[in-house]
Amino acid sequence: MENWNENKSTFWIFALPGTFWLVVFFMIPLAIIWALSFGEQVSLTKTEVTGTLEHYIRALGDPVYLKIIWKSIWMSALATFFCLLIAYPIAFLISFVRGRLKMILLAAVILPFWINLLIRTYALIAVFRSRGFVNFGLEWVYKTLAMDRLFGPFQPLELLYNNGAVILGLIYVFMPFMVLPLYASIERLDKSYLEASLDLGASQFKTFWRVSVPLTMPGIVSGIILVFIPMLGSFLIPDLLGGTNAQMIGNVIERQFKAANNYPFGAALSFLLMYATFAALALRAWHASRSKGNDV
Amino acid sequence: MALLSRTRLEPLEFSRRWWLRLYVGAIFLMLYLPIITLIAFSFNESKRNIVWRGFTTKWYWKAWNNDSLIDAFVNSITIAVISTAISTIIGVMLAVALWRFRFPFKSAYEGLAALPIVVPEICMGVAMLAFFSRVTGFPTDWIWPLNLSAITVAHIAFSFPFVTVIVRSRLSGFNMELAEASQDLGASEWQTFWNVIYPYMKPGIIAGALLAFTLSLDDFVVTFFTSGPDTLTFPVKVYSMVRFSVTPEVNAASTVLILITVVTTLFAMRFQSPDKIEPEN
Amino acid sequence: MSTPIISIREVTKSFGRLKAVDNVSLDVMTNEFFALLGPSGCGKTTLLRMIAGFSNPTSGQILIDGQDMVSITPDKRPVNMVFQSYAVFPHMNVMRNVGYGLEVTGVAKPDIKKRAEQALERVGLSDFTSRMPDQLSGGQRQRVALARALVKEPKVLLLDEPLSALDAKLREQMQMELAGLQADVGVTFVIVTHDQDEALSMADRIAVMRDGSVDQIASPGELYEYPKNRFVADFIGKVNLIEGEVTGQKGDKISITTEMLGKVAIPFGGDDRGEFNGNVCLAIRPEKINISKSGVSKNHPAGKDYIESEGKIVDWAYYGDCSHMIVASKNNQRFGVVIQNSRRDSVDALDIGDDVNLSWLAQDTLVLND
Numbered sequence: 001m002e003n004w005n006e007n008k009s010t011f012w013i014f015a016l017p018g019t020f021w022l023v024v025f026f027m028i029p030l031a032i033i034w035a036l037s038f039g040e041q042v043s044l045t046k047t048e049v050t051g052t053l054e055h056y057i058r059a060l061g062d063p064v065y066l067k068i069i070w071k072s073i074w075m076s077a078l079a080t081f082f083c084l085l086i087a088y089p090i091a092f093l094i095s096f097v098r099g100r101l102k103m104i105l106l107a108a109v110i111l112p113f114w115i116n117l118l119i120r121t122y123a124l125i126a127v128f129r130s131r132g133f134v135n136f137g138l139e140w141v142y143k144t145l146a147m148d149r150l151f152g153p154f155q156p157l158e159l160l161y162n163n164g165a166v167i168l169g170l171i172y173v174f175m176p177f178m179v180l181p182l183y184a185s186i187e188r189l190d191k192s193y194l195e196a197s198l199d200l201g202a203s204q205f206k207t208f209w210r211v212s213v214p215l216t217m218p219g220i221v222s223g224i225i226l227v228f229i230p231m232l233g234s235f236l237i238p239d240l241l242g243g244t245n246a247q248m249i250g251n252v253i254e255r256q257f258k259a260a261n262n263y264p265f266g267a268a269l270s271f272l273l274m275y276a277t278f279a280a281l282a283l284r285a286w287h288a289s290r291s292k293g294n295d296v
Numbered sequence: 297m298a299l300l301s302r303t304r305l306e307p308l309e310f311s312r313r314w315w316l317r318l319y320v321g322a323i324f325l326m327l328y329l330p331i332i333t334l335i336a337f338s339f340n341e342s343k344r345n346i347v348w349r350g351f352t353t354k355w356y357w358k359a360w361n362n363d364s365l366i367d368a369f370v371n372s373i374t375i376a377v378i379s380t381a382i383s384t385i386i387g388v389m390l391a392v393a394l395w396r397f398r399f400p401f402k403s404a405y406e407g408l409a410a411l412p413i414v415v416p417e418i419c420m421g422v423a424m425l426a427f428f429s430r431v432t433g434f435p436t437d438w439i440w441p442l443n444l445s446a447i448t449v450a451h452i453a454f455s456f457p458f459v460t461v462i463v464r465s466r467l468s469g470f471n472m473e474l475a476e477a478s479q480d481l482g483a484s485e486w487q488t489f490w491n492v493i494y495p496y497m498k499p500g501i502i503a504g505a506l507l508a509f510t511l512s513l514d515d516f517v518v519t520f521f522t523s524g525p526d527t528l529t530f531p532v533k534v535y536s537m538v539r540f541s542v543t544p545e546v547n548a549a550s551t552v553l554i555l556i557t558v559v560t561t562l563f564a565m566r567f568q569s570p571d572k573i574e575p576e577n
Numbered sequence: 578m579s580t581p582i583i584s585i586r587e588v589t590k591s592f593g594r595l596k597a598v599d600n601v602s603l604d605v606m607t608n609e610f611f612a613l614l615g616p617s618g619c620g621k622t623t624l625l626r627m628i629a630g631f632s633n634p635t636s637g638q639i640l641i642d643g644q645d646m647v648s649i650t651p652d653k654r655p656v657n658m659v660f661q662s663y664a665v666f667p668h669m670n671v672m673r674n675v676g677y678g679l680e681v682t683g684v685a686k687p688d689i690k691k692r693a694e695q696a697l698e699r700v701g702l703s704d705f706t707s708r709m710p711d712q713l714s715g716g717q718r719q720r721v722a723l724a725r726a727l728v729k730e731p732k733v734l735l736l737d738e739p740l741s742a743l744d745a746k747l748r749e750q751m752q753m754e755l756a757g758l759q760a761d762v763g764v765t766f767v768i769v770t771h772d773q774d775e776a777l778s779m780a781d782r783i784a785v786m787r788d789g790s791v792d793q794i795a796s797p798g799e800l801y802e803y804p805k806n807r808f809v810a811d812f813i814g815k816v817n818l819i820e821g822e823v824t825g826q827k828g829d830k831i832s833i834t835t836e837m838l839g840k841v842a843i844p845f846g847g848d849d850r851g852e853f854n855g856n857v858c859l860a861i862r863p864e865k866i867n868i869s870k871s872g873v874s875k876n877h878p879a880g881k882d883y884i885e886s887e888g889k890i891v892d893w894a895y896y897g898d899c900s901h902m903i904v905a906s907k908n909n910q911r912f913g914v915v916i917q918n919s920r921r922d923s924v925d926a927l928d929i930g931d932d933v934n935l936s937w938l939a940q941d942t943l944v945l946n947d
Contacts, residue, residue, distance in 0.1 A: 001395075001396065001397065001398045002396055002397055002398065003397070003398050003399070004397040004398065004399035005399075007397075011393060011397050011399070013389075014389045014390065014392050014393035014396075015389070015390060015393035015394075015397075017385070017386040017389055017390070018386045018387065018389060018390030018393075018409070018456060018460065019390070021386055021452060021453060021456060022408065022409060022412075022453075022457075025427075025449050025450070025452070025453040026411070026412055026420075026453045026454075027408075028427065029420075029423035029424055029426065029427035030415075030419070030420075030423045032423065032426050032427055032430070033419070033422060033423045033426055036426060045430070047430075086323060089316060089319055089320065090320050090323060092310060092316075093310060093311060093316050093317070093320050096308065096309070096310040096311045097311040098311075101311075105320075107562075108324055108327075108328075110561075111558065111561065112327060112328075112331075114510055114514070114557045114558060114560075114561040115331060115554050115557060115558070116514045116516070116531060116550070116553055116554070116557065117514070117516060118516050118531050118534060118535055118538070119331075119334070119534070119550040119553060119554060120330070120331065122334070122534075122538050122542075122546065122550065123330035123331050123333070123334040123550075124330055125538070125542060126330065126333065126334060126337070126542060127329075127330050127333070129542070133333065172326075172327070172330075175323075175327070176327070191308060194307075194308060195307070195308065198307050204307070229414065229416065230416060230417070232416070233416025233417065233418050233419065234418075235417070235418045235517055236516060236517065236535075240538065240539075250416075250418045253418055253419075253422060254418065254422075257422045257425055257426075257521065263426060263430075266422060267422070267426070270418065270419045270422050270423070271419075273416050273418070273419055274415065274416070274419055277414060277415060277416060277419075281414060471662055471664060473660040473661065473662050473664035474664045474666060474667075476629075476631055476651070476658075476660065476664065477658070477660055477664035477666075477722075477725075478666075478677070478681070479631075479650070479651040479652045480629060480630075480651050480652070480654075480656075480657055480658045480678075480726075481652075481657065481677055481678030481681065481725065481726075481729060482652045482653075482678050482681050482682040482729065483652055483677075483678075483681035483682075484652060484681075487681050491677070491681065492666060495668045496667075496668070
């Protein structure tokens, strides 16, 4: 690697376009939002940055918003937990499969990434709505068992537009994100550790908990953060699958910037989300540096 | 194949445990079933989406004749092509700079350059909204395609860091002795770059470009905040249709988008396998 | 073999506070096979990379064929290198790899083909011209790297640990081939290696390096039989070291007192190896020691001084052609002895636990400063 000042012109030619874009079209817009979060709305289209903290206080103090923040956090946490639970065995299996099948399975995990988030969410609506496949199937079972004669006609379940639907949607959409970091760390895990554990008399179950899980912890942490952060900031899933009371922070932010036209408050909420992101990234960096010594 | 042999299970042959296979199969089924039914019912005769009434392509014709949907589609493709071209160029250049040079605060800068990848989409979206509506021009009432420039600029902002990351990680596996050998044999730096380093980067560049393309084509949240009434993209248009009603026409439009991104992705995957280098001549 | 092709003059290379190469001066003569030998981190590779131009000396001067190489970039230097990883371009076939150096410097196409074919024939790869590198074995890839460098007709061929990536059998074969090739093409070779066998078997002269400086430059035989100091003696081959103190000097003999041997007189040539005072070290190679059961009469030829010692065999390792023994002396110093199994029953002559008598020619003993 060369020192930049040994070949300044080359360095600048290569580094400048990207840096320009990064600063002007990323850092400055974020800085504007950050400044706005300390501002006051003086007219419909004008905001003055006064250094006030009222929006942060409102966001964290007003029970209405505090409740939404808490709800966003626990729904994301719960969905993340289920993602981990579902994804680990998948990642485990893929790392033990060899050859062509492994490539196919990996591709099958990655492919949903590339299918539009909106379309995947829309696909769920078709499954869960009151005239959707789940209710259709349930109705068929209901009628086959002749229960309509006992309890009256089938009442379709309200599977959409509630917290449950949002959590299901989050799991459905983000689960593949969990598989990849887990797979990466299980794949790197030297399988002779597992054999050593079995050889020393541990059962498969104990080997899993005492060897596989601790040694793949970096992947687990990465996966949790990779999934939790976008869940926390998700907008589309609660917007389409949630009811009026199944909102998350993302929806509140959107409303402030669109319908309510209260930029400063929206900006404060956005930056709360940003701070959470930074904290999570710092946590991951800290965990990575701590486990560097015994990394596999 | 090991999967079909009937020998006794070995302790670490998890790929042959029936319960694990069953479980993974079930999860994949749940993952794909909604999408498969979505595609299937874009060919359904019935508007009531739920019962199969026979095969038809009429919803595709209906979507094809929906002018605003086609406009949105053309917008999306235009934005994706321009965004991909610019993202790839500046992304690759930055990757080369990061790979080749040491400079003060480098790791901080690298973290910064990766930030667009990790920042929540909604934050980026509202930041772009505030930036374009209150600070700079990029009006959306310019003539086509200049009215798309705000969206394109935003797309480049979140796409090129992905290109940088992919190309940079490809370059980190580069054996410096190859470049030294080239120089040792009499090649100038420029010759070395094009003869040795560029061919090595190429799979990464192609993978990065395809990723940038699908990211742009698929983006909803950031576009949602930067588009005006006349600059709808395909996903934003589909969103308004979904909010309005669930019709097979939406299924048809979605199927087309899935097809485009999946084909692009399959291309990308072909180039992403680490040590694959196309032989010349 | 008289004029220097490379002159290194007081070259120092610092990385921060660390001096990777510390004031090294040496000459490589035209057409010789020169080896830089030393443990890893001794600065040998840094020195080689400075000759090739990938690294610039912090101070000092490098001349190649009388020309100062400062500010001359690698692509303009009349030397070529065989890299440790071979650096065979993975996206070009064998022919294009070998022709690359001619192609980028504007040699005419038909010329490139002709010269590349010649070079490939020389390394025995004529039938592999259209293969891709991933279809070649490690040994074949190395031949491609060799042909690729030689086709440039360099004044000096630099080889950076060229055999380290090969398995033992192939390494031995390539050692012979490289030495043969060097004699054949008549190009000066400079090889960097940490493997003493490699250096001893191939090189005309060897520079032994340690911590950035050169300890000794000599032919393989001289290095082995007349190492200049303890490090060289210990690094090249196996050696038994006995601490001692100089008590006097009479004529061409030096008297040294040691705990193990008592007072001994060692003849020394009074050559350029300087004066010996105070604490010194006696060194004796294991194969130069005669071993026999205690009490068996020895018949040393007359007129030669022998040094003798008693001990007990404590360990034994059989290697087929020879056997290695560890003998413990009375003051419990361990002594390595190698005997040639020149007869089938050699093995049965001695056993662990036997009391033995060790003896060697006084003139085979080395006196070394630290």
